[in-house]
Amino acid sequence: MDMNLIPDIVVGRLPRYLQALQRMSEDGHLSTSSQELGDRLGISAAQIRKDLSQFGEFGKQGTGYAIPYLIDQLESILKIKKVWDIALIGAGDLGRAIAHYQGFSNRGFRIALVFDNSREKIGKNIGNFIIQDIADLEKKVREAHIQVAMLTVPASVAQIVAETVVKTGIRAILSYAPTPLNLPDDVHVEYIDPLIQLQHMTYYLG
Amino acid sequence: MDMNLIPDIVVGRLPRYLQALQRMSEDGHLSTSSQELGDRLGISAAQIRKDLSQFGEFGKQGTGYAIPYLIDQLESILKIKKVWDIALIGAGDLGRAIAHYQGFSNRGFRIALVFDNSREKIGKNIGNFIIQDIADLEKKVREAHIQVAMLTVPASVAQIVAETVVKTGIRAILSYAPTPLNLPDDVHVEYIDPLIQLQHMTYYLG
Numbered sequence: 001m002d003m004n005l006i007p008d009i010v011v012g013r014l015p016r017y018l019q020a021l022q023r024m025s026e027d028g029h030l031s032t033s034s035q036e037l038g039d040r041l042g043i044s045a046a047q048i049r050k051d052l053s054q055f056g057e058f059g060k061q062g063t064g065y066a067i068p069y070l071i072d073q074l075e076s077i078l079k080i081k082k083v084w085d086i087a088l089i090g091a092g093d094l095g096r097a098i099a100h101y102q103g104f105s106n107r108g109f110r111i112a113l114v115f116d117n118s119r120e121k122i123g124k125n126i127g128n129f130i131i132q133d134i135a136d137l138e139k140k141v142r143e144a145h146i147q148v149a150m151l152t153v154p155a156s157v158a159q160i161v162a163e164t165v166v167k168t169g170i171r172a173i174l175s176y177a178p179t180p181l182n183l184p185d186d187v188h189v190e191y192i193d194p195l196i197q198l199q200h201m202t203y204y205l206g
Numbered sequence: 207m208d209m210n211l212i213p214d215i216v217v218g219r220l221p222r223y224l225q226a227l228q229r230m231s232e233d234g235h236l237s238t239s240s241q242e243l244g245d246r247l248g249i250s251a252a253q254i255r256k257d258l259s260q261f262g263e264f265g266k267q268g269t270g271y272a273i274p275y276l277i278d279q280l281e282s283i284l285k286i287k288k289v290w291d292i293a294l295i296g297a298g299d300l301g302r303a304i305a306h307y308q309g310f311s312n313r314g315f316r317i318a319l320v321f322d323n324s325r326e327k328i329g330k331n332i333g334n335f336i337i338q339d340i341a342d343l344e345k346k347v348r349e350a351h352i353q354v355a356m357l358t359v360p361a362s363v364a365q366i367v368a369e370t371v372v373k374t375g376i377r378a379i380l381s382y383a384p385t386p387l388n389l390p391d392d393v394h395v396e397y398i399d400p401l402i403q404l405q406h407m408t409y410y411l412g
Binding site for chain 1: 217218220222224225226229245246247248283286300302303304307309313315354356378380384385388394399401403404407408409411
């Protein structure tokens, strides 16, 4: 099976399936159906069956999906059986909140290093981390074999910081800066911007 | 024109167009083309023309779009010519970072009230806000005519908090809690979850 043939929009739904399954598992459930999963996620059962069928056969007609098995398979597909180290860049309020957040580590990720360019912040503590000098980014990232970065820097410097990140060899960037980044095609970029999502909703309000 | 006929996925792209246009405007640009806008956003020029044409005629063949005019039109379509007050629920690290964030107010939104259920937090300050008792949510939200909520509460309580929010009459919720919410169909819910987006990217990593 050539994974490159699977549409990105399908890949993007897998983490949502995984999250819902993990919550069901935590609630003590052992099996589920595409119907039940769909009801939780607001996605049709047919869509879920079609999406999952692109990756293999995970359930049986009539008996549904064994939750632990499907979780295991989705974790393999998404490559999160291992823990990915993250370089967090920007030690402001948001960077601080993320550095304190405990929910990454049992989901395939862990903040490994925190960087900033401010003389007042470098060397200080943030959560369990000592804030590193952004000037050392490439050296430290290569030493630690880090492949994922999160940007919590102001929009005005996001492009230049992202270009520095790409120079380290990192090919996956999650940016909280409210601006589109212009990066090489082989770099995967995802954005988190509450304004974009708030503005999407107000379209529908009276 | 019946706005309900426009697909939600098209509506969801408008805030991204607006964001890119605002950045161009801040950089001193007065006009742009669907090609230039598309290059910034990684969206095809044809898609942008098709999306915008669903709402009206905003540009001219050959001369492109006048940026201030298109910004004005998109702000009207997205109903952000006014400023929407937001009830922020959950005064933990993330709630604190959001309460301190200055970037909402010139983009159509403003945090108006902050709530928590912790006796230790209620009455204390967070940014310019005094943390309110979640028990007073319905009364305070109705008094202030608030129509939008942001949830920064743990996943374990997100569903019950969201149901409380819906009782106040709020019909737009942006949730940072990593769990799907099961709410009435007339409630618009958007999720922000870095793990979902990180897991989407690791699928493509080596």
